[in-house]
Amino acid sequence: MDLSLSRAEILIVGAGIAGASLAAAIGNAARIILIEGEDQPGYHSTGRSAAFWSETYGGPAVQPLTSASLTPLQDGGFLKPRGCLHVAGTAEGRAALDRLAAEFAGTGVVLEPLDRAGIERWVPGVRAERDTGLYEPSCADIDVAALHADCLGKARRAGVEIVRSARLLGAAREGGGWVVETTAGRFAADILVNAAGAWADDVARLAGVAPIGIQPYRRTVIQLAVDPPAPADLPLVMDAEELFYFKPEAGKLWLSPHDETACDPCDAAPEELDVAIAIDRMEHAVDWRILKREHAWAGLRSFSPDRAPVYGFDAKAPGFFWCAGQGGFGIQTAPAAAALAAALLLGRAVPAGLDPERYVPGRFG
Incomplete structure (x- = not known):
């Protein structure tokens, strides 16, 4: 495939737990390309986590996402009781x-x-x-590697194209969508999702979007x-x-x-x-x-500046979606956060018990 001509409805930057779980949650509801700057998805944060599931970890702003992730993490066999x-x-x-x-x-x-x-x-x-x-x-250990691999596997089976060694070089609005330049070629998408973890503000700058302060x-x-x-x-x-x-x-x-x-x-x-x-x-x-x-x-x-994650479209940048600022809580909240972000991206009903206003990027003005 000529990657320079690859087109998608949604292009996700970052294949760590945030981007991988989001791609899996969207599945075949949209044509998705998931790009990763490293050879190995999850190299920087996801793959180095000593993750545990704790409803108190991250405070009250994170707790609803953590609690809502319990059942899917249990059902997937990713938790081991710890206390x-x-x-x-x-x-x-x-x-x-x-x-x-x-x-x-x-x-x-x-x-x-x-x-x-x-x-x-x-x-x-x-x-x-x-x-x-x-x-x-209720605190439990999380099998991070298995969870991340499961998300990537579900994404692949749903038809998501995963491109590694695709470091972002720039992105610009063109014809009502985004044209994205990477070290692996050029991509076009209607929506650009910033799930780049520590590089989230850098991705925003490369797309001409004001950084949040991640x-x-x-x-x-x-x-x-x-x-x-x-x-x-x-x-x-x-x-x-x-x-x-x-x-x-x-x-x-x-x-x-x-x-x-x-x-x-x-x-x-x-x-x-x-x-x-x-x-x-x-x-x-x-x-x-x-x-x-x-x-x-x-x-x-x-x-993020208030230490809560950021999920939602940027109010000043059409088609630019934030999925960032998960702190040390991105793995324990991944199922619920991905479901919330997918609902916001697809215009679907938000999962019960989650308040999307708590996480909108516009709260930083």
């Missing part, structure tokens, strides 16, 4: 737990208060000062061997002051300093200082001995 323990050992941490409980009161999200003894039952070896907790039993942040994860080994049923342990989180993974421990370091879109790599900070914070939380640091990596999380 999440939010812990505090300072006055500031206890105040943060109080705020968390208040934010989700009346939402149906279960948060069980725990005292020191309750925390010890879940986390053997926890330091004495960690005396207050909230347990979130800011990438680096997040670090370290794989450790510890003694005693992390219990297989250990919950995700999150510090109430967002100083760290850790969870077991295939007999090892995955640890993050919960860092958010603003950066340009890039192939993110861990900084030694962040690794050292993470290990120090963990050692102040539990008395486990670190046997070996086995691996460290970093990914990008991209937030």
Whole structure:
């Protein structure tokens, strides 16, 4: 096929979880081309995620999307029960737990208060000062690779054309649609969807659209061997002051300093200082001995100015649709977010329980 002549009703830029799940949700309802700048879809963020499904993660603005994604994630077999323990050992941490409980009161999200003894039952070896907790039993691990592959597979079976190594060079309105220039050739589409993650503002600029202010942040994860080994049923342990989180993974421990370091879109790599900070914070939380640091990596999380995702047509750029700003919550919200975005793109009824006004790009003026 001569890619320079490829035409579609909808062209999606970015084949990470946002673009892949959207393409799958639209399916054969429209002729779609999904372009990806890298050789491997999901290379930068989706493929580096230590993802979990947590209704509290991301706050009240994200929770409806997370909750609405539960059934499709369960039905697809992508979730494994984990539980999440939010812990505090300072006055500031206890105040943060109080705020968390208040934010989700009346939402149906279960948060069980725990005292020191309750925390010890879940986390053997926890330091004495960690005396207050909230347990979130619904939290689960997500099989990210399987979910992403499933979305890409559904898209392909629906006839979506997926083009890799197609880095965007420019896009312009022409004849009531878009003409898109990439390193893989030229494309034409009625609607241009910006699902480019950390590169979302760059894509907007290349299309002559005003950027929203999508800011990438680096997040670090370290794989450790510890003694005693992390219990297989250990919950995700999150510090109430967002100083760290850790969870077991295939007999090892995955640890993050919960860092958010603003950066340009890039192939993110861990900084030694962040690794050292993470290990120090963990050692102040539990008395486990670190046997070996086995691996460290970093990914990008991209937030809009108000830290809620952005779904909808740009009010000032005809045919330009935003599907961006998912932060660290894009995987746990993918099914519901894709259903919402697909409904907005196709002019269909919005899924029940979701308020599209909360996520419109026009809220930034």
